Amino acid sequence: MSKRVNNEPVRAIAERMFIEDGLTAKAIADAVGVTEQTIGRWRKGIQGDISWDDKRKQYLSAPNNIKKVLMSELSDLAEGKQSKLDVKAITEVRKAMELLSDSISAHVVMAVLKEFDSWMASQDPDIAISFLEWHKLFLLHKVQQEQ
Known part of the structure; x- marks a missing residue:
């Protein structure tokens, strides 16, 4: 009775090499010690998982x-x-x-807030000043979301 080998750790490394490093099947096979045919099978996706090609597209985008x-x-x-x-x-x-996109860029938000601040300053300068700190905090939040 032959013992079944758990190739999952090797497959995971090979997948990363393909998706993140962009290596060819031959280069990966040589590096991890399996055949190109094995890499080809793994590349198609295992048990309903999406293919490595699709994962690579998602990674690159x-x-x-x-x-x-x-x-x-x-x-x-x-x-x-x-x-x-x-x-x-x-x-x-x-x-x-x-x-x-459902999201508005920080640049657009900043432009709108600047326009609002100018308008508010002509309406009630004290309230306009009280908004400035909140506007700054919100812009910082938007910038962090975009990173």
């Missing part, structure tokens, strides 16, 4: 990872390298996402 890509692009541009990204397309996608 997370806001913190998009920021990393954009910061890397800015660094390359600052060094005089050619742009690797279609900035116009990124801008259009960002605008579309904002339209679909």
